[in-house]
Amino acid sequence: MAGLQTVALSVVAGRGARAEDEARSGWSHLLEHMVFKGAGGRSAREVVEVIEAEGGNINAATGYERTSFQVRALAGGLDLGSSVLSDLVQRPTMDAGDLNREKQVVGQEIAEAADAPDDLVFELAQTAAFDGQPLGRPILGTPQSIGTTTPQTLGAWRSHLYSPKTLVVSAAGAVDEDDLLRLAERDFGHTADDGVAPPLLGPAAFTGGQRAVAKPLEQANLVLLLPAVSVADEAYFALRLLAEILGGGMASRLFQEARENRGLAYAIDAYSETYADVGVLGVFAGCAAKDAVELAKVAAGEIAGMLKPAPEAELARAKAQLKGAMFMGREGALARAEQAAGQVLLFGRTLEPAEIAAQVDAVTPADLVRLTERILAPKKAAVAILGPKASLKAAPAFEQALFG
Structure with missing residues (x-):
């Protein structure tokens, strides 16, 4: 994008909350939180500080059908951004203590949504539209469903959800195509493919x-x-x-x-x-x-x-x-x-x-x-x-x- 002094990098997995069964409801969103607790040898604080020290910011979002990790940076920040996002998606630490604390944080997020009428009414409508299906369950899950996770089960879910078969690396702004291809090869080209297929998206039906x-x-x-x-x-x-x-x-x-x-x-x-x-x-x-x-x-x-x-x-x-x-x-x-x-x-x-x-x-x-x-x-x-x-x-x- 000519004239821009910044770059945006997105690493997007083509799976989200819709890939969950009822027992795993909310796991995809919890996983998105957990990878920020430490990855690739960096602590939670270092993950954020290393990006912000270069004038950038980092974020993520979980939807029903995809999960997105994003870095905004000044021109020239693509190299660092790609390295950090690669660590988040492929090499999170998954510490048990961090997981217990993050369950509490997400539990408060669930409570906050329940207290916000303009959030809760949409959740109620979604449940009515797709009753008994992944699309009818809240992306945040429930305290009970996220409470069953362990570092091991969430790690296994990560290998399914962020399988190389589902990932797209996309950049826009002050970016050169050759640079992006080189970094994608460096940071994602050797991703281990354990042969485990990502979860299938079962057909959805509007129940009403x-x-x-x-x-x-x-x-x-x-x-x-x-x-x-x-x-x-x-x-x-x-x-x-x-x-x-x-x-x-x-x-x-x-x-x-x-x-x-x-x-x-x-x-x-x-x-x-x-x-x-x-x-x-x-x-x-x-x-x-x-x-x-x-x-x-x-x-x-x-x-x-x-x-x-x-x-x-x-x-x-x-x-x-x-x-x-x-x-x-x-x-x-x-x-x-x-x-x-x-x-x-x-x-x-x-x-x-x-x-x-x-x-x-x-x-x-x-x-x-x-x-x-x-x-x-x-x-x-x-x-x-x-x-x-x-x-x-x-x-x-x-x-x-x-x-x-």
């Missing part, structure tokens, strides 16, 4: 259901999910545009109807979440408990309204907004490195911006209608309501308004 939890809050929190398409489906960009039209910004249908016309909510938006073989269309809103049922009905009405062709001007605005968001995101070095790694894991190659733009522009109003029909055909929804008791009736009201 309701999770209504009474809690003495000032607001009712609503998450409404419907089954959608996967990231690899030909209707992927239609899904992104459908969510944009419904609730992608201040000109969106949900914002205009629920907030501007009726004053039901301060914040309301729609979004899509896609995985390798399944996806969801979601709506999130916060409102007064007395308005929850009406808001749920409004959301159902706007979704059903997508069964009619969207006006060309509205679709054109959604396309412009979607391309703007995607291409603005690419202007950050770390975002571009992460995006490229994700594309390689999913498609085996990177996608050029012109190719993405062409696919967005090719979506027609008829495509959106067909996708809406697909989304509504199963007559399934996952609805999570968290708030005062008076708001809980919004869950059945949404399904009744949408499916009759």
Whole structure:
């Protein structure tokens, strides 16, 4: 990326919490924490200090389908960053004392999420959408499931999760391709392959259901999910545009109807979440408990309204907004490195911006209608309501308004 004085390096494993069975729930996230406790002969403090001493920073994230380790550094920091990330992924210390302490830390993270309504309501919705499946379990796991780990069992899980068969090394910014290839060969080219295949991702199925939890809050929190398409489906960009039209910004249908016309909510938006073989269309809103049922009905009405062709001007605005968001995101070095790694894991190659733009522009109003029909055909929804008791009736009201 010409003109940048910094570089971003991502080492991404194409596995995450979705690879876990129920007994190992949360192990992938705990493992991501544990590798920072010491690796390659460096202590936990030294792992961080050696990067920060050169003006950089280091971080990591665990998702359902991948785990990412990231270094941002000044130009010339790629060599050190690659060395440190290689140690984290391949040579963590796994000390028993550190593990016991980190279990306590993650236990507090789990408790913090339970105390945050806008975290908990999404967790409830995810559980309802994919009940009894890895996608329906929280990425953090439970105190019970992470409590069973030992350095040995977590080390064995690391060899599965961060298998060389799943790793992508990606860099963007002030980086030379030859340098990256040389460092990848030096730090990852001789990774031991013990022949153990990484965990397979079993097929996911949207089950649907309701999770209504009474809690003495000032607001009712609503998450409404419907089954959608996967990231690899030909209707992927239609899904992104459908969510944009419904609730992608201040000109969106949900914002205009629920907030501007009726004053039901301060914040309301729609979004899509896609995985390798399944996806969801979601709506999130916060409102007064007395308005929850009406808001749920409004959301159902706007979704059903997508069964009619969207006006060309509205679709054109959604396309412009979607391309703007995607291409603005690419202007950050770390975002571009992460995006490229994700594309390689999913498609085996990177996608050029012109190719993405062409696919967005090719979506027609008829495509959106067909996708809406697909989304509504199963007559399934996952609805999570968290708030005062008076708001809980919004869950059945949404399904009744949408499916009759």
